[in-house]
Amino acid sequence: MSSPYSDLPKRAYWRSGVAERAPLDPGDLYQPRFEVGMSTRVATAGSCFAQHVGRALRGAGLDVIDAEPLPVGIPDSVATGFGYRLYSARYGNIYTARQLLQLVREAEGSFTPADPVWTKDGRHFDAQRPSVEPDGLDSPEAVQAHRAGHLAAIRSLLRQADLFVFTFGLTECWMHRDSGTVFPTAPGTIAGTYDPEHYVFKNFDAIEVLEDFEAFRTIAKSINPDMRFLVTVSPVPLTATATGQHVEVATTYSKSVLRAVAGMLYARHEDIDYFASYEVITSLNTRGAYYDANQRNVNARGVATAMQMFLGAHNLDGTGRTGAPRSQSANAADVVCEDALLEAFAQ
Amino acid sequence: MTRLIILGNSHLGALRAALREQPQLAQGTEIAFFGGIAPVFKAMSLSPDLHFGLIGPHDVPAANVEQTKKLFGGTTIDLKNADAVAISGVAWHVWTMVELLGRYIVDGLTDNTTEAGSGEAALRLSRPAFEAVLKALAEASLAPLAWTRALDVPVHIALRAVPPETLITQSKPASRTNRATRHGLAQALQRLETLIVETGARQGLYVRPQPAQTRAVTGWTLAEFQRGAVRLAPGAQSAAGQKPDNEHMNTAYGAACLTDLLNRIETEQRPTGPDLANTQGG
Secondary structure: OOOOOOOHHHHHHHHHHHHOOOOOOOOOOOOOOOOOOOOEEEEEEEEOOHHHHHHHHHHHOOOOOOOOOOOOOOOEEEEEEEOOOOOOOOOHHHHOOOHHHHHHHOOOOOOOOOOEEEEEEOEEEOOHHHHHHHEEEEHHHHHHHHHHHHHHHHHHHHHHHOEEEEEEEEEEEEOOOOOOOOOOOOOOOOOOOOOOOOOOEEEHHHHHHHHHHHHHHHHHHHOOOOOOOEEOOOOOOOOOOOOOOOHHHHHHHHHHHHHHHHHHHHHHOOOOEEEOOHHHHHHHHHHHOOOOOOOOOOOHHHHHHHHHHHHHOOOOOOOOOOOOOOOOOOOOOOOOOHHHHHHHHOO | OOOOEEEEOOOOHHHHHHHHHHHHHHHEEEEEEEEOOHHHHHHHHEEOOEEEEEEOOOOOHHHHHHHHHHHOOOOOOEOOOOEEEEEEEEEOOOOHHHHHHHHHHEEOOOOOOOOOOOOOOOOEOOOOOOOHHHHHHHHHHHHHHHHHHHHHEEEEEEEEEEOOHHHOOOOOOHHHHHHHHHHOHHHHHHHHHHHHHHHHHHHHHHEOOOOOOEEEOOOOEEEEHOOOOOOOOOOOOOOOOOOOOOOOOOOOHHHHHHHHHHHHHHHHHHOOOOOOOOOOOO
């Protein structure tokens, strides 16, 4: 008697694909849809986990674009403290697809964010990337002048990139009530003031995330028709939720939505690949070994394993498809995450 | 008589040539030079008995070792008998500043807030970010000199000359060097020099910036101090028809640098005596 489940490869069955796989062996979770090579011009953006992706790709010698570069003589500790060298432009963490869409629309002149400048202690912050200037700037005009240069860099970036790597991070965000402008951090966390009359909590659903990313893709392809996309989902749980639900329940919702959208994008568009870093880190096979003691932060071994799998799959590490995790030179905790600041509000 | 040992790389050449031409520059100081071209000097270290040079295993090619012997009569020098030690030609991230300001406008550094040509808004660097960058570069500039802490005599540091102004006068307005100049290179270099002096003072080092009279208002070195640039190795003087040497300076520069250095050493050594201002009546 034949069955569509007979004669499938070992990776198709849980027992051989997972249960019998050696612990911490990521197996062949990722099979690239298209080639990424040393000459591929890569742009990176997304939630803080995406910083690991960019760093690993740069470390492997890939051509990762930096549209706002600082000279090499300036140490990373200084550069990253001001938002440089984290991503392909100095936009800080982009946690939601809506934020990404909004940014690209703004860069291309079809969107103007509401409440562009937040203040704190007499200093002025770019509300769309408040962490990149820890001390703020002298005036609202300075914030706008800096942002104009940043948007020019993004326009340049969109025209150069062969591959846009985006890591989905969150579904929850804070939105300007009247205009719908979203922000990367809650007002009052780094700067600004929370006023429920002006700001409203928003938790995106799968349809909204899908539509936002597809709208971003449409704009990006109109600028750069050959651009392709690699999407990932951050395996880092929420620091806090504003939904009223338990943070673990809220995390499952958020990650499920994002993972589902990543799968839908992969299914709908030939120019979108999904890289299974989320599965590498969260797999039952790892027994939580890739998380720090707080069961939230991904440790260096986890990052190295995921990125080794990516590089191996593209033959960019010279060792084959998968293998033992390579040591990660930088500390896995050495990433900039604004959402971690919410920990300070924990009782 | 004060015994001064001046160490350095190829930039030592201008000082040594200046003293050969004008022995009176020594002002009664007994001066000895020692060092090597950049890769040789980089391989040099200090032994526990205060000999400086090629100590222990190194990967300097034999030809360069021989060159060092010819230039200085050996591959080490004893620093125990020195009253003061100076190190010339210390690099201090001038080109990092040129690269930075070639791309960015720094808040408040100059009045020039527009960028001609591209039609795009210029990238801007905030003042806090700029100050953090300068502080890091000041520390990085002096980090290779940590070995001097083992010396118990004053250590003077002569920073390397900024490249000549011909790099802007003979290049296009849109060049990186010209953009950096328009974006306040002179002010940025002055601020970085100040921070290096302050950082050095905290580490017990007397840092001497480039003599002011050798600099143009643009921050670059006046062209007259570059023409006929001198290096350490004999005959390594830029000749007519060759690509200009934009890193090394000439004997006039060497003389200015040596004079400035010796004046500073004399100032440091001059007895100050008690302050009698409040007890001496008028």
